[in-house]
Structure formats: structure tokens, C-alpha cells
Amino acid sequence: MVGVGAIPICLLFAVPLIASLYYALIGAFDSAAWQALFAHPQLWSGLELSIFTGATSAVLALITAIIIVAATYETATWRNLPATMGAMLALPHIALAIGLSLLIMPSGIFARIVANIVGWQTPPNWITTHDPNGLALIAALTIKEAPFLIWIIAGLLNRDDIRQIFNNQRAAATSLGHGGISVWLRLFLPQMMPKLIWPLVIVFIYAATVVDMSLVIGPTQPPTLATVVWADVNSEQVINNARGNVGAIFLSITLALCLGVTYALLKLGAPLFRTFLSSAPSSLSLPNLVGIAKYQMLIWFYLVIVVLLFFISFAQNWSFPNLAPIISVRAWTQIFQNPSALITSVELAISTSLTALVLIILWLEILPEKADRILILLSVALLGLPAILVGLGQYRAFLNFGLTGNMMGLFLAHLMPVTAYMIIVLTSPYRALDQRYSATASSFGKSEIEFLWQIKLPLLKAPIYAALAIGFAVSFSQYIPAQLLAAGRYSTLPIEAVTLTSGTNRPLTAAFALLLLLPPLVAYVISAHFGKSRWSTA
Amino acid sequence: MSLQLKNISLVLDGKQFIAPFSLDIAEGEVLTLMGRSGSGKSSLLSYIAGDLPSPFSGEGDVVLNGKTLNNTPPRNRNIGRLFQDDLLFPHMTVGENLLFSLPRGARVEREAMMQAVLTRAELEGFSDRAPHTLSGGQRSRVSLMRSLLAKPEAMLLDEPFNKLDRDLRSTIRDYTFSHLKTCNVPTLLVTHDISDVPVGGRIFEITKSGEVKHV
Known part of the structure; x- marks a missing residue:
């Protein structure tokens, strides 16, 4: 009986995932492919760029997150912080990268404003997007990942038990003469670190292996290794495909080594850190203004991007220094004459997030809590491994079962990351629900189904709606599996958006970027509204 | 005063x-x-x-x-404070908790002062222990000493x-x-x-x- 709850999620999530990992890894046994990889002229420069952009953006995102959290902690802003960050999280990476590139490119808005002030007639010689060091990519990644880390840290600090302990510790440290910097660096962060390590690892791996953002805004001569691998994977030639496969494995192994080396260095540096911990009281305090300013900049940046995309989507024939374009609805007419990509994306997002919800609740209702570890392990494996590696294995596996070029394959491929994210969001609040509610209900003669519908699901509506919104956004932003499995027969918004960025039709590009970010945002707002507690006491 | x-x-x-x-x-x-x-x-x-x-x-x-x-x-x-809880920081050793409140000074001297305080609190040899391994009474003593070391x-x-x-x-x-x-x-x-x-x-x-x- 217990097994029944596990069957659907195994069939639709676990088995395809394990098969994908299997197919990704068996590609490793191909010595010719390895030789080809090590002969690839862009291998080492690409690897260097991948590690540099990944590590730098992860560190910058962490620093930004800490400064903003420390400045807003327990201020009036603090209460809205998780909601604001959640909205930012809902925006797909690609849309943000497109918005940023339209802002900073040589003929972008920023250059136009400068041109109008100083009187340039031609676009400046800037290398602001696709710059060889990947600085634009680092900026985009940092801006996208900082809200994620802030959201995680705020979630920790808002736990009742942690908040009370930390506030008491802060009072004690303050009475000993310690200022804000000391409290955060010597007390709060070291105690939170164990919970921040996995999110940081995920941010680093994501940033070092991102393909879609790198294609939009990343370096091109040479590109990052993930982009090199991506080109191989999409090549017409089988030899290149095999090289791409071992390239993805090589990238994964190298990143794992980087994490290992970082860990070893941190261990070696531990005595230094302990000296820092136990050094004399320091009353230094970072002025809150710095953090508040950073927070405002982050919010304004997102707002500017959205407004900018909206504006550019109506701008036709826009010659350089002009700030005011000729307004045209051509881009939007074009989209509404052929909305298939939008429709496919919305269908996939709705169907996968609802399916994942049902699968997860079936599992959680029927299986004991001990078994959750398997699901969480699978989810973390999926999210922690480079998307390009999993995507590649998925493609190989699905090819064998005739699941490429059809909706079933696309659905299963999108369902995988959606389910993984929703498992992580939903499991702990679901299991944390007080067992005594169930006992109380059954003492009134309520059946388990009645309890589930009348008590449990209503009590859990906030995490359930949040999980649905996250699932929707995750599905909406899938580029790698969509591109590989659609096999040219279907199109989704990420596929269209990435393709458009290599062309010159800016209004259409901007319109697609907007289409990419608006539905997840709407889903987020709806879920926040319906997930709200009935009583506004909290 | x-x-x-x-x-x-x-x-x-x-x-x-x-x-x-x-x-x-x-x-x-x-x-x-x-x-x-x-x-x-x-x-x-x-x-x-x-x-x-x-x-x-x-x-x-x-x-x-x-x-x-x-x-x-x-x-x-x-102004020093003692709370209902001892609020020893769990990620620091007993010694580090004390050093955390000791004013600036040469490292050796600070270390020696910390050890002297532990002796006075009848907690000699406890400096490398984790706070949670101490009894309630021992923790209270460390907490008091930590407050007093800051010279309130x-x-x-x-x-x-x-x-x-x-x-x-x-x-x-x-x-x-x-x-x-x-x-x-x-x-x-x-x-x-x-x-x-x-x-x-x-x-x-x-x-x-x-x-x-x-x-």
C-alpha cells in the first residue's frame, strides 16, 4: 500500500532523472572524445572564464546579500524583504540578461543618454556586452543571484527560534562593546554558514555552467566552457556531440575540484578565522545607508529593466543618438499573429507545476517522513549538477524512448526541474505541520481525506501556492532541455528569446523578454495573494 | 562612580x-x-x-x-548585562567567548588574562571546551566573567x-x-x-x- 504513493513520482520524475544521469555519464567512456576535447583550442581559456565568472559572481552575490540583510534586518523594510526578493526570483535569467544588455550595449539606452549630453553622433567603442572577461555576465549573474541568497538568509533569520537567539546574542555582544560589523561577521554569519553552504554551491555551479545568459551577454572570443560545450552538443556532427558530452563531464569534475580546493583552503584558514573570532571587541558599524542604498539600487535596477523592455518593444527604426524612437506595435502584432511559443510555454508551466504538486502530495501523504531523503537527494543532485550535463543525458535517454520532438518529452523534461524545486520548497513545511491537528480531527470522526481537504491543505496554503509559483517560474525559464528536446518542432519562449538576441530585431527581442518575465511575475503575485494568511496578525 | x-x-x-x-x-x-x-x-x-x-x-x-x-x-x-540565558556563543570555545569581550591588547597578554579568569572561576583547563559541554552553573560563571572582562x-x-x-x-x-x-x-x-x-x-x-x- 505504501508503495502506491511512490509510483507516480518515480515514473514521472525519479526514473527519467536517473536515466538522464546514467546516459550523461556513460558518454565518459569514449577515449576519442576525450582526445578531441583536450585538443580543443578553446578548452582551457573557456574553463578559466567559467570558473572566474562563476566564482566572482557567487562571491559578489553573497557580499551584496549580506550587506543588504544586515542593513535592513528588523527595520521597516525587513517585513517586505522576502516578498520583494521572491518577485525578483520569479524573473527568468534570460529576460534579465536581455534587459541588461539592451541597457549597456554601445547603442543601448545608457550610451544614448551620454551621447545626448556630450554630443556623440555614433555609438561609442564600448565593449560592454560580450566583453572578453565576462564582466557583463558577472554583473547579470550577481544581480540575479543576490535576491536568491537574501531570500534564503531572510528565511533563516525569520525563524522564530533563530531570531530570538540571535537578538539576545546581539544584545549580549553589544553590551560587551561590539558594533554591527562584529555582530554579523563574528556571530550571525558563522552560525548561519552551515545552512548557507548548499545554496552557495548551487549558485556557484549554476553561474559557472550557465548557457542561456552566457549566450545573451557573456564573452564570445573565447566563450565560457559551458557555451563551448553547448555548441558541440548542438553540432550536426556526431564527433562533436561526443566531445560535448565529455566536455560537460570535464566541466563538472573541474568545478567539483574547485569546491574541494575551496573547502581545503577554508580548513587551512580556520585558525586565522578563530583568531578573528576571539579578537578584541570592535565597535565598528557599517552605516545602514550603504546597505539601504544597495537595496534601493537592486530594486530600481529590476524596475528599470522591466520599463526598458516595455519601451524598446515599441521602438522601431531607432537611429543612434535619438532617445525617442518611432512608436510601432509591429513586434507585438508579430507575436500575436504567431503566439505558439507563448502558448507552449504557458501550457508547459501550468501542467508541470500542477502535476508536480499532485505527485509530491501523493508521496508526502502516503510515504513515511524517512523516505523523503531519497526525493531530496535526487532534487539536490539535479539542482547541484550542471544543467548542461543533465540536459545532455536527458536528451540521450529521451531519444532512446522516442521522446524527442513531441509534447510528452517536453513535458517530462520540464517536469524534472519543476518537481525538484517544489520538493525542496514543500517538504519541510508539509512535514512540520503539527501532528496533533490530525489526532484532533480524527477524534471528531473526520476521515483522512476530509482532514486533508478541510484542515491540512488550507493550513499549508502559503507554501503550496509559493511552490506552484516557483514551479511555474522554473518551467518558464528552461532553455537547455527545451532547445534539445523540441528538436526544432516546437518552440518555447526561452528558445525564441535566445535565438533573437543574436539578431538585430531589438523590439521583438524586448517583447519576448517581457513575455518571459510577465507570466511568472503574475503567477507570483497571484500565489502571494491566495497564499496570504486569513488573519493578518503575523 | x-x-x-x-x-x-x-x-x-x-x-x-x-x-x-x-x-x-x-x-x-x-x-x-x-x-x-x-x-x-x-x-x-x-x-x-x-x-x-x-x-x-x-x-x-x-x-x-x-x-x-x-x-x-x-x-x-x-554597561554590562546578564540575561536569563547565559548566551555563550555556541560556535566559539569557552576561551574564545572570554576573549571576545577582552579589550584590545597584546595577544599573549590577552591569552594570559583569559586563563587567569578561568582559574579564578575554578574552570582551569576549560578554555578549549565547547560551551554546550559545560554544566549550567559553569556556563553562568563563564557568562558573568565574560561580562566583567569588558570592564563595564x-x-x-x-x-x-x-x-x-x-x-x-x-x-x-x-x-x-x-x-x-x-x-x-x-x-x-x-x-x-x-x-x-x-x-x-x-x-x-x-x-x-x-x-x-x-x-
Whole structure:
């Protein structure tokens, strides 16, 4: 009986995932492919760029997150912080990268404003997007990942038990003469670190292996290794495909080594850190203004991007220094004459997030809590491994079962990351629900189904709606599996958006970027509204 | 040395819950303030320490050794505090907890002072232990020592004996008061338990109407 709850999620999530990992890894046994990889002229420069952009953006995102959290902690802003960050999280990476590139490119808005002030007639010689060091990519990644880390840290600090302990510790440290910097660096962060390590690892791996953002805004001569691998994977030639496969494995192994080396260095540096911990009281305090300013900049940046995309989507024939374009609805007419990509994306997002919800609740209702570890392990494996590696294995596996070029394959491929994210969001609040509610209900003669519908699901509506919104956004932003499995027969918004960025039709590009970010945002707002507690006491 | 509280009152949502009062605590004196739970004892200590959280607010002067502290940030007030919990930082060793409050100085000297303090607290050899491996009484002693190492000019005690076992309570109480005596700083103790009051000490009470009265 217990097994029944596990069957659907195994069939639709676990088995395809394990098969994908299997197919990704068996590609490793191909010595010719390895030789080809090590002969690839862009291998080492690409690897260097991948590690540099990944590590730098992860560190910058962490620093930004800490400064903003420390400045807003327990201020009036603090209460809205998780909601604001959640909205930012809902925006797909690609849309943000497109918005940023339209802002900073040589003929972008920023250059136009400068041109109008100083009187340039031609676009400046800037290398602001696709710059060889990947600085634009680092900026985009940092801006996208900082809200994620802030959201995680705020979630920790808002736990009742942690908040009370930390506030008491802060009072004690303050009475000993310690200022804000000391409290955060010597007390709060070291105690939170164990919970921040996995999110940081995920941010680093994501940033070092991102393909879609790198294609939009990343370096091109040479590109990052993930982009090199991506080109191989999409090549017409089988030899290149095999090289791409071992390239993805090589990238994964190298990143794992980087994490290992970082860990070893941190261990070696531990005595230094302990000296820092136990050094004399320091009353230094970072002025809150710095953090508040950073927070405002982050919010304004997102707002500017959205407004900018909206504006550019109506701008036709826009010659350089002009700030005011000729307004045209051509881009939007074009989209509404052929909305298939939008429709496919919305269908996939709705169907996968609802399916994942049902699968997860079936599992959680029927299986004991001990078994959750398997699901969480699978989810973390999926999210922690480079998307390009999993995507590649998925493609190989699905090819064998005739699941490429059809909706079933696309659905299963999108369902995988959606389910993984929703498992992580939903499991702990679901299991944390007080067992005594169930006992109380059954003492009134309520059946388990009645309890589930009348008590449990209503009590859990906030995490359930949040999980649905996250699932929707995750599905909406899938580029790698969509591109590989659609096999040219279907199109989704990420596929269209990435393709458009290599062309010159800016209004259409901007319109697609907007289409990419608006539905997840709407889903987020709806879920926040319906997930709200009935009583506004909290 | 003295801690003077001048015309202090506390307000929550426009309602005064502690009426203006003044107190003068002499050096070496332990003055006790008693009150029911919820009477505002802890808020009053927070006001004196300078970290009263909103929506609470207060008025009146806190004067320490002749210096008015109203505009001094909490970290610079030089007022030590003991709380209901020992609040030893769990990610630091006992020794590191003590060093955390020891003022700037040469490393060797700070280390030696820390060890000396441990000896005085009859906790020799405990410096590398994790706080959670200590007994409740040992932790209280470390917590007190940590406060005193910062060389406070006044101490605020917020029911520090409340969570201790009954038989441990009087031992720790005597231990705390005798150490405070050697430091000779003005101390304000708040409690709801009359047995916490040191022998011969002055006692004030927060009445139901929020007045602070000598008992």
C-alpha cells in the first residue's frame, strides 16, 4: 500500500532523472572524445572564464546579500524583504540578461543618454556586452543571484527560534562593546554558514555552467566552457556531440575540484578565522545607508529593466543618438499573429507545476517522513549538477524512448526541474505541520481525506501556492532541455528569446523578454495573494 | 562612580507604562527592582542599555559617572548585562567567548588574562571546551566573567538566576554578588523573586499603575 504513493513520482520524475544521469555519464567512456576535447583550442581559456565568472559572481552575490540583510534586518523594510526578493526570483535569467544588455550595449539606452549630453553622433567603442572577461555576465549573474541568497538568509533569520537567539546574542555582544560589523561577521554569519553552504554551491555551479545568459551577454572570443560545450552538443556532427558530452563531464569534475580546493583552503584558514573570532571587541558599524542604498539600487535596477523592455518593444527604426524612437506595435502584432511559443510555454508551466504538486502530495501523504531523503537527494543532485550535463543525458535517454520532438518529452523534461524545486520548497513545511491537528480531527470522526481537504491543505496554503509559483517560474525559464528536446518542432519562449538576441530585431527581442518575465511575475503575485494568511496578525 | 536615572518614563502605543521616576545607584551597590512579568522591567533595562526596540519608547536621562548617555550608541555605553540565558556563543570555545569581550591588547597578554579568569572561576583547563559541554552553573560563571572582562562601568542583571536549578541558584547568586562587589560597579537587578535580593540591598517595586516605589 505504501508503495502506491511512490509510483507516480518515480515514473514521472525519479526514473527519467536517473536515466538522464546514467546516459550523461556513460558518454565518459569514449577515449576519442576525450582526445578531441583536450585538443580543443578553446578548452582551457573557456574553463578559466567559467570558473572566474562563476566564482566572482557567487562571491559578489553573497557580499551584496549580506550587506543588504544586515542593513535592513528588523527595520521597516525587513517585513517586505522576502516578498520583494521572491518577485525578483520569479524573473527568468534570460529576460534579465536581455534587459541588461539592451541597457549597456554601445547603442543601448545608457550610451544614448551620454551621447545626448556630450554630443556623440555614433555609438561609442564600448565593449560592454560580450566583453572578453565576462564582466557583463558577472554583473547579470550577481544581480540575479543576490535576491536568491537574501531570500534564503531572510528565511533563516525569520525563524522564530533563530531570531530570538540571535537578538539576545546581539544584545549580549553589544553590551560587551561590539558594533554591527562584529555582530554579523563574528556571530550571525558563522552560525548561519552551515545552512548557507548548499545554496552557495548551487549558485556557484549554476553561474559557472550557465548557457542561456552566457549566450545573451557573456564573452564570445573565447566563450565560457559551458557555451563551448553547448555548441558541440548542438553540432550536426556526431564527433562533436561526443566531445560535448565529455566536455560537460570535464566541466563538472573541474568545478567539483574547485569546491574541494575551496573547502581545503577554508580548513587551512580556520585558525586565522578563530583568531578573528576571539579578537578584541570592535565597535565598528557599517552605516545602514550603504546597505539601504544597495537595496534601493537592486530594486530600481529590476524596475528599470522591466520599463526598458516595455519601451524598446515599441521602438522601431531607432537611429543612434535619438532617445525617442518611432512608436510601432509591429513586434507585438508579430507575436500575436504567431503566439505558439507563448502558448507552449504557458501550457508547459501550468501542467508541470500542477502535476508536480499532485505527485509530491501523493508521496508526502502516503510515504513515511524517512523516505523523503531519497526525493531530496535526487532534487539536490539535479539542482547541484550542471544543467548542461543533465540536459545532455536527458536528451540521450529521451531519444532512446522516442521522446524527442513531441509534447510528452517536453513535458517530462520540464517536469524534472519543476518537481525538484517544489520538493525542496514543500517538504519541510508539509512535514512540520503539527501532528496533533490530525489526532484532533480524527477524534471528531473526520476521515483522512476530509482532514486533508478541510484542515491540512488550507493550513499549508502559503507554501503550496509559493511552490506552484516557483514551479511555474522554473518551467518558464528552461532553455537547455527545451532547445534539445523540441528538436526544432516546437518552440518555447526561452528558445525564441535566445535565438533573437543574436539578431538585430531589438523590439521583438524586448517583447519576448517581457513575455518571459510577465507570466511568472503574475503567477507570483497571484500565489502571494491566495497564499496570504486569513488573519493578518503575523 | 554611580548610575543615575533621571525622570525616566516608558511609553507603548501612546500609553505610559512606567511613570517618571529617578534613582541613584552608588558604586558597589546592587539595587533591586521588582515587578510582575509584563510590568516593563526588561524594557527599562533595554532603555538604559540603549537598545529599546520600537514600538516602545522612553524619555529621561541615563547618567553614568557624570556622563549623560542618551545619545551614546549601546555598544559604546560600557554597561554590562546578564540575561536569563547565559548566551555563550555556541560556535566559539569557552576561551574564545572570554576573549571576545577582552579589550584590545597584546595577544599573549590577552591569552594570559583569559586563563587567569578561568582559574579564578575554578574552570582551569576549560578554555578549549565547547560551551554546550559545560554544566549550567559553569556556563553562568563563564557568562558573568565574560561580562566583567569588558570592564563595564555599570551592570544590568535581567533575572539572571531565573533558569537555574533551585539548589544551584543560591550558589550562583552569592558567586555573582561577591564578584560584582570586587568590581565595585553600580548594579541594577530586576527580578520577580524576593530571594534574589542581596542582603541589605535597597528594593524598589514597579506597581500596577506603573510607578516605581521604594519598598
